[in-house]
Amino acid sequence: MTKITLGKGINAGLRAAMEADPKVVVMGEDIGKLGGVFRVTEGLQKDFGEDRVIDTPLAESGIIGTAVGLALRGYRPVCEIQFDGFVFPAYDQIINQVAKMHYRSMGKIKMPVVIRIPYGGGIGAVEHHSESPEALFAHVNGLKVVTCGDPVDAYWMIQQAIASDDPVVFFEPKRRYHEKAELDESVPPALPLHQAxxxxxxxxxxxxxxxxxxxxxxxxxxxxxxxxxxxxxxxxxxxxxxxxxxxxxxxxxxxxxxxxxxxxxxxxxxxxxxxxxxxxxxxxxxxxxxxxxxxxxxxxxxxxxxxxxxxxxxxxxxxxxxxxx
Amino acid sequence: MSESVPGTPPEVFAPVEVPVSPAQPPEEVEFVQLLTPEGERVEHPDYSFDLDDEAIKGFYRDMVLVRRIDAEATALQRQGELGLWASLLGQEAAQIGSGRALNAKDMVFPTYREHGVAWCQGVNPLNLLGLFRGVDQGAWDPKDNNFHLYTIVIGAQTLHATGYAMGQQRDGVLGGGVDGDAGEATIAYFGDGASSQGDVNEAFIYASVFNAPVVFFCQNNQWAISEPIDRQTRIPLYQRAAGFGFPGVRVDGNDVLATYAVSQQALKRAREGSGPTLIEAYTYRMGAHTTSDDPTKYRLNEDLEHWKLKDPIERVHAYLSRHAGVDHDFFDEIDAEGDKIAAELRAGCLALPDPQLTDFFQHVYVEETPQLAEQRAQYAAYAASFDGEG
The missing domain is CATH 3.40.50.920 (Rossmann fold)
Structure with missing residues (x-):
C-alpha cells in the first residue's frame, strides 16, 4: 500500500507496462530527461533507455504517424501529446490512419496505440493549455476514449489502455495530477477499462x-x-x-x-x-x-x-x- | 559575402541563389541515367547497373505486364466496373526499378498508384482493384508481401514508413552479412505534390534525427492533378534532402536500369545502418491523375508528345533488340502473357462479391462494441423486413 498522486499513478502504470512487455515504447516531446512537462514519465528514460522512451522532434503529426509505423512493426507505442490544444497537428493521422486501420484492413491490422493527452482547465494556463476536446475524438469511430478520475484508476487504466489492441485516446485530468490516494498494486483492478x-x-x-x-x-x-x-x-x-x-x-x-x-x-x-x-x-x-x-x-x-x-x-x-x- | 572567415556563419547561411526552374525541359535536367531513351547504355561515375541482360529482360516483362494490367483497369473503369482508377502509365521504370531492388525483408509503404511495386512484391493485381471497385478498402494483408495498404491521404504513409523503420532499428535488424546488406530497410513512395505536405517534411526530420533505415522514393511525375511542379518547389526536389541532413539523388525515372541502381544503393545504405536517402525519380504522368481527371484542361499535348519519346518501355525494347539479340518471339510472348493476365483480371474483377454492410460493423474495433452490435442488429432487422417483398 503506497500513497500516490494521479500523475505518479500513471507513471507507475507506464513503468509496469514497460516491464511487462518489451514492445511498449513511450514517445513524445520532453518526456525523456525532463520526464515530461508534468513529470508523468519521470525516470522512465533512465531505466528503459532512449530507444524505448523517445524524445521526439517537436512535431505532433510525426509522433502519431511514426507511432502507426511502430505499431505496424509490432510495437505498442504510448504517445504523449504535451497539452490538449497541441493535438490538432496530429488530428489527421489519428482520424484517418490510427482510427481506420483496423476497419479498412478488415481486421488484419491492429493499432495498439495509446495517445495520452493532459486535458482540462483550472490551472491558470495560457490559451491552448486548458481545453477539453474529448468529444472531437469520441465522434471518431475506431477510437476508444477514456479518462481517469482518481489515482488508482490512473494506475490501472493506463495499463489496460496499453494492453488494448484498439487505439485508445487517454485523457488525463491535469488539474488532478496531484490528487492523492492509497494504491495497493497487488489488488487487481476492480473494473475492466470500459466500465463505468x-x-x-x-x-x-x-x-x-x-x-x-x-x-x-x-x-x-x-x-x-x-x-x-x-x-x-x-x-x-x-x-x-x-x-x-x-x-x-x-x-x-x-x-x-x-x-x-x-x-x-x-x-x-x-x-x-x-x-x-x-x-x-x-x-x-x-x-x-x-x-x-x-x-x-x-x-x-x-x-x-x-x-x-x-x-x-x-x-x-x-x-x-x-x-x- | 561568400568568402568564409572565422566567426562568420558557414556558407549554408549565405543568400540562396534561385536555381533553375524545376519545370525545366527534361533534356536539361541532370540526373543519373544508365540507358538513354534511344536504348544505349551509358556510364555514370557513381552508379552502375551490374546485372545481366536476363535481368533486363525480366524488367522489360515486368513493365509491359504492369502497363497491360493498368490499361485493363482503366478500361474497367470506363465500362463502369471500377469507380476510379489511378493510372501508373509512364512511371513503370520508376516503380519496377525500385521495386526489383528490394530484398525479401524490406517493407514498402505505397501511395495509391504503386501498382508496379505491388507487382514486384507479389501482390495479386486483383487485390488492387477492390479499393477502386468499392468492395473493400485494401484486401491484402501487408505482412504477406511486405506491402502496406494503399494510402490515399497524401504523404501520410511517409511517417508510417519512418516509424516502421524505427521499429526495424529497435529490432536490431540493421547491418550484418556482406557489407551490412543482410539488414532490412523500408521504402516510402510519394509524389511531387506530397513533397509539400507537412507529414513528408516531418518524416524527413524524424528519419534524419533517428537515422532510420528508410528510403524516400519520390516519383516526380511533374503534375499534382492540375498543378505543375513549380507550384510545389523552387528547387529540384532531391536537393531538399541536404537541408534535412541526408543524401538526395535525382534519377531518370524512365530508365529502369538507373532507378534500379540508385534504389539498390540507397536501400543498401539504409540496411547497413547509414540512414535515409531521398530519391527523386524524374518522370512524367502520361495519363490523367485518375480516371476522373481531364488533363487537356491544364497541360499541353506537345508536352505529352515530348515525353512519349522518353518512354520507359520503348528504350528497353530498343536495347534488347539491338544489343542483346532478343527477337520478336520474346516480345510477342510477353504481350500474349499480358493479354492473358488482363483477361483473368477482368474476369476476377467482375466476380468480386459485393460486400455486405453488416459484415463491416465488426471491424471497427477488435471486439464489436455493444453500441455497434445494437446498430448492426437493428439494421439487419430493418433489412430483413423487406424479405419476401417485390
Whole structure:
C-alpha cells in the first residue's frame, strides 16, 4: 500500500507496462530527461533507455504517424501529446490512419496505440493549455476514449489502455495530477477499462461525470446532503464507447440525471448521454436530462476560468433544476 | 559575402541563389541515367547497373505486364466496373526499378498508384482493384508481401514508413552479412505534390534525427492533378534532402536500369545502418491523375508528345533488340502473357462479391462494441423486413 498522486499513478502504470512487455515504447516531446512537462514519465528514460522512451522532434503529426509505423512493426507505442490544444497537428493521422486501420484492413491490422493527452482547465494556463476536446475524438469511430478520475484508476487504466489492441485516446485530468490516494498494486483492478464506476450511491438524482469533474461532483453530492438530497455519482471513465448499462441502471433508479463536463455544451458528451437516456429510460424519467458544462465559447482567458468551469455551486444549481420538475 | 572567415556563419547561411526552374525541359535536367531513351547504355561515375541482360529482360516483362494490367483497369473503369482508377502509365521504370531492388525483408509503404511495386512484391493485381471497385478498402494483408495498404491521404504513409523503420532499428535488424546488406530497410513512395505536405517534411526530420533505415522514393511525375511542379518547389526536389541532413539523388525515372541502381544503393545504405536517402525519380504522368481527371484542361499535348519519346518501355525494347539479340518471339510472348493476365483480371474483377454492410460493423474495433452490435442488429432487422417483398 503506497500513497500516490494521479500523475505518479500513471507513471507507475507506464513503468509496469514497460516491464511487462518489451514492445511498449513511450514517445513524445520532453518526456525523456525532463520526464515530461508534468513529470508523468519521470525516470522512465533512465531505466528503459532512449530507444524505448523517445524524445521526439517537436512535431505532433510525426509522433502519431511514426507511432502507426511502430505499431505496424509490432510495437505498442504510448504517445504523449504535451497539452490538449497541441493535438490538432496530429488530428489527421489519428482520424484517418490510427482510427481506420483496423476497419479498412478488415481486421488484419491492429493499432495498439495509446495517445495520452493532459486535458482540462483550472490551472491558470495560457490559451491552448486548458481545453477539453474529448468529444472531437469520441465522434471518431475506431477510437476508444477514456479518462481517469482518481489515482488508482490512473494506475490501472493506463495499463489496460496499453494492453488494448484498439487505439485508445487517454485523457488525463491535469488539474488532478496531484490528487492523492492509497494504491495497493497487488489488488487487481476492480473494473475492466470500459466500465463505468458508481463512486457514490444515492437515490434522488444521478450526477454523470468523468475526469476532473469526478471530484467536483463527489463534493457537490456531499454538500447536497445538507439540503436533504442523496445524489448518486457515476464516474463514466470511458467516453467512447459509453458504458450504457451502468448509466441506464442509475438513471432508472433515480429518475433524474445531470451530466457534468468541462467540455463545451453543444455536441458535447452530455448531448449523446441525454439522447441515449431519453431513448432507454423514457418512462423512468422524472425530468429531462440536464447538462452542467463549459460554455459554447473558446476556452476563456484564465482569470475567467473559474466562472467558465462547472464547480460545486453550478452542479448544485443543476441538481436544483432537475429536482424542480 | 561568400568568402568564409572565422566567426562568420558557414556558407549554408549565405543568400540562396534561385536555381533553375524545376519545370525545366527534361533534356536539361541532370540526373543519373544508365540507358538513354534511344536504348544505349551509358556510364555514370557513381552508379552502375551490374546485372545481366536476363535481368533486363525480366524488367522489360515486368513493365509491359504492369502497363497491360493498368490499361485493363482503366478500361474497367470506363465500362463502369471500377469507380476510379489511378493510372501508373509512364512511371513503370520508376516503380519496377525500385521495386526489383528490394530484398525479401524490406517493407514498402505505397501511395495509391504503386501498382508496379505491388507487382514486384507479389501482390495479386486483383487485390488492387477492390479499393477502386468499392468492395473493400485494401484486401491484402501487408505482412504477406511486405506491402502496406494503399494510402490515399497524401504523404501520410511517409511517417508510417519512418516509424516502421524505427521499429526495424529497435529490432536490431540493421547491418550484418556482406557489407551490412543482410539488414532490412523500408521504402516510402510519394509524389511531387506530397513533397509539400507537412507529414513528408516531418518524416524527413524524424528519419534524419533517428537515422532510420528508410528510403524516400519520390516519383516526380511533374503534375499534382492540375498543378505543375513549380507550384510545389523552387528547387529540384532531391536537393531538399541536404537541408534535412541526408543524401538526395535525382534519377531518370524512365530508365529502369538507373532507378534500379540508385534504389539498390540507397536501400543498401539504409540496411547497413547509414540512414535515409531521398530519391527523386524524374518522370512524367502520361495519363490523367485518375480516371476522373481531364488533363487537356491544364497541360499541353506537345508536352505529352515530348515525353512519349522518353518512354520507359520503348528504350528497353530498343536495347534488347539491338544489343542483346532478343527477337520478336520474346516480345510477342510477353504481350500474349499480358493479354492473358488482363483477361483473368477482368474476369476476377467482375466476380468480386459485393460486400455486405453488416459484415463491416465488426471491424471497427477488435471486439464489436455493444453500441455497434445494437446498430448492426437493428439494421439487419430493418433489412430483413423487406424479405419476401417485390
Amino acid at each position: 464506476k458508481v463512486v457514490r450511491e444515492g437515490a434522488d438524482a444521478t450526477l454523470l461525470c468523468y475526469g476532473p469533474m469526478v471530484k467536483t461532483c463527489v463534493q457537490a453530492a456531499e454538500a447536497a446532503v445538507e439540503d436533504g438530497r442523496n445524489l448518486e455519482v457515476v464516474d463514466l471513465r470511458t467516453i467512447s464507447p459509453f458504458d450504457l448499462p451502468t448509466i441506464f441502471a442509475s438513471v432508472k433508479k433515480t429518475g433524474r440525471a445531470v451530466v457534468v463536463h468541462e467540455a463545451t455544451l453543444s455536441f458535447g458528451p452530455g448531448s449523446e448521454i441525454a439522447a441515449r437516456v431519453s431513448e432507454e429510460c423514457f418512462y423512468h424519467l422524472e425530468a429531462p436530462v440536464l447538462r452542467v458544462t463549459g460554455f459554447d465559447t473558446p476556452y476563456p482567458p484564465s482569470r475567467m476560468e473559474e466562472e467558465y468551469l462547472p464547480d460545486l455551486d453550478r452542479v448544485l444549481d443543476g441538481v436544483d433544476r432537475v429536482m424542480g420538475y
